[in-house]
Amino acid sequence: MDRAPGTSVRLKLTLSYAGFLMVAGVLLLAAVWAFLLRYVPDRALIIPGSTGTSLHGVFPVRSSLLHVFAPRAAAVLALLLAFGLAGGWILAGRMLAPLTAVTDATRLATAGSLSHRIRLPGRRDEFRELADAFDTMLARLEAHVAEERRFAANASHELRTPLAISKALLDVARADPERDTGEVLDRLHAVNARAIGLTEALLLLSRAEQRSFTRERVDLSLVVEEATETLLPLAEEHGVTVEIRADLTPASGSPALLLQLTTNLVQNAIVHNLPRNGTVWVSTGPAPTGVVLTVENTGEPVPPRLLATLTEPFQRGSERVRTHHAGVGLGLAIVETITRAHDGTLTLTERPAGGLRVTVELPAADPPPDRRRTG
Numbered sequence: 001m002d003r004a005p006g007t008s009v010r011l012k013l014t015l016s017y018a019g020f021l022m023v024a025g026v027l028l029l030a031a032v033w034a035f036l037l038r039y040v041p042d043r044a045l046i047i048p049g050s051t052g053t054s055l056h057g058v059f060p061v062r063s064s065l066l067h068v069f070a071p072r073a074a075a076v077l078a079l080l081l082a083f084g085l086a087g088g089w090i091l092a093g094r095m096l097a098p099l100t101a102v103t104d105a106t107r108l109a110t111a112g113s114l115s116h117r118i119r120l121p122g123r124r125d126e127f128r129e130l131a132d133a134f135d136t137m138l139a140r141l142e143a144h145v146a147e148e149r150r151f152a153a154n155a156s157h158e159l160r161t162p163l164a165i166s167k168a169l170l171d172v173a174r175a176d177p178e179r180d181t182g183e184v185l186d187r188l189h190a191v192n193a194r195a196i197g198l199t200e201a202l203l204l205l206s207r208a209e210q211r212s213f214t215r216e217r218v219d220l221s222l223v224v225e226e227a228t229e230t231l232l233p234l235a236e237e238h239g240v241t242v243e244i245r246a247d248l249t250p251a252s253g254s255p256a257l258l259l260q261l262t263t264n265l266v267q268n269a270i271v272h273n274l275p276r277n278g279t280v281w282v283s284t285g286p287a288p289t290g291v292v293l294t295v296e297n298t299g300e301p302v303p304p305r306l307l308a309t310l311t312e313p314f315q316r317g318s319e320r321v322r323t324h325h326a327g328v329g330l331g332l333a334i335v336e337t338i339t340r341a342h343d344g345t346l347t348l349t350e351r352p353a354g355g356l357r358v359t360v361e362l363p364a365a366d367p368p369p370d371r372r373r374t375g
Contacts, residue, residue: 009092009096009099010089010092010093010096011092013088013091013092013095013096014085014088014089014092015085015088016088017084017087017088017091017092018081018084018085018088019084020084021080021081021083021084021088022077022080022081022084025076025077025080026077029073029076029077033069033073036065036069098120098127098128098130098131099127101118101120101131102118102130102131102134105117105118105134105138106134109138109141114138114141114142114145115142116138117135117138117139118131118134118135119131119135120132159195159198159199162191162192162194162195162198163195165187165191166188166191166192169184169187169188169191170184170188172184198330202330204260204334208257208334208337208338208341209337209341211341213253213254213256213257213341214254215252215253215254216252216253216254216255217250217251217252217365217366218250218251218252218253218254218255218258218365219248219249219250219251220246220249220250220251220258220262220284220291220293220362221246221247221248221249221284223255223258223259223262224244224246224262224266224282224284224293225244225246226259227259227262227263227266228242228244228266228282230263231263231266231267231270234267234270234271235270235280238270238271238273238278239275239276239277239278240270240273240274240278240279240280240297241277241278241279241280242266242270242279242280242282243279243280243281243282244282244283245281245282245283245284246282246283246284247284247285247286249284249285249286249291249292249293250291250364250365251290251291251342251362251363251364251365252342252362252363252364252365252366253342253362253363254342257338257341257342258338258342258362260334260338261293261334261335261338261339261360262282262293262295264331264332264334264335265282265293265295265331265335265358265360266280266282266295267331268295268331268332268358269282269295269296269297269356269358270297272297272299272356273297273298273299273355274298274299274300278297278298278299279297279298280295280296280297280298281294281295281296281297282294282295286364287361289361290344290361290362290363290364291361291362291363291364292359292360292361292362293359293360293362294357294358294359294360295357295358296351296355296356296357296358297355297356298351298353298354298355299354299355299356300354300355301350301354302350302354302355302356304350307348307349307350307356310332310348311332311333311335311336311346311348312333332348332358335358335360339360339362342362342363343362343363344360344361344362344363345360345361346358346359346360347359347360347361
């Protein structure tokens, strides 16, 4: 926001230091003067010869002392003022130096340079805590921007691929009018369906990140039943058995998003499974801090280095079992985003016998009002 120019903080601190020093000096001189007035008489009798002079009589001592004390006190205050201004300017500059470093780093970040770090040396204090917090914010911003750029590049590549394939099929059909149009149309239909699926997945990912949904009471056991029933033909096609152990599990969230989360997990477990006689286990139940949804599947061992990247967008688990139902590479990324939007946690672990175990822990729904009154 635009602001009118004002006095610098350094000048304000300098004037504050100098003013405080002047007040302390005035109080000190006032204390000295009060002390002198207490122990020095108002008048004194001078006897000739006692002071080395021939003067005699009564003289006003306090008034004479005031004439001597006042100019010297003024000189002391002037020195204190000069010393306070000079010293305050130096001290204020040293105290505000960390803020200058933070300001410079902010300007660099505003210009687009997020790799700069303040790394303020010294022991911990308020300024260093501010600098450390700013460095942490810059690191997170840099990682977020890098992730967004990588996501945009991957999304552009994924969207360009079906468009390029469609163009190539149309060029082939135009160059060879005698070619069977039914085959070309089938392939175009498949490519177009993949592009639509990718676009819908990107839109779902964006909506989940914005958290633009109303929280409702959702029974995860019913969600699991609906998702598995929908994916039963896919499981039969892959020769995978789906086993469900779902108790009443009330969660708080969006029914549509939680259904999408469960569908993605079960579909991923079916597709990335053994070539035949595979199994998928889906269970729901209470957890110490909420409710939990667990999806396990048999399959080949998952390398630890691959396990850490499966929730990244457009990661299809290239080293896992490949099938013709590869998806668009956003399944687990959408799961992680929906989980985070529901203030939950997502955990991926390798099963000792091979395959993957995915655990989603979500906040539990509040008990119904009638149950809370009776309890």
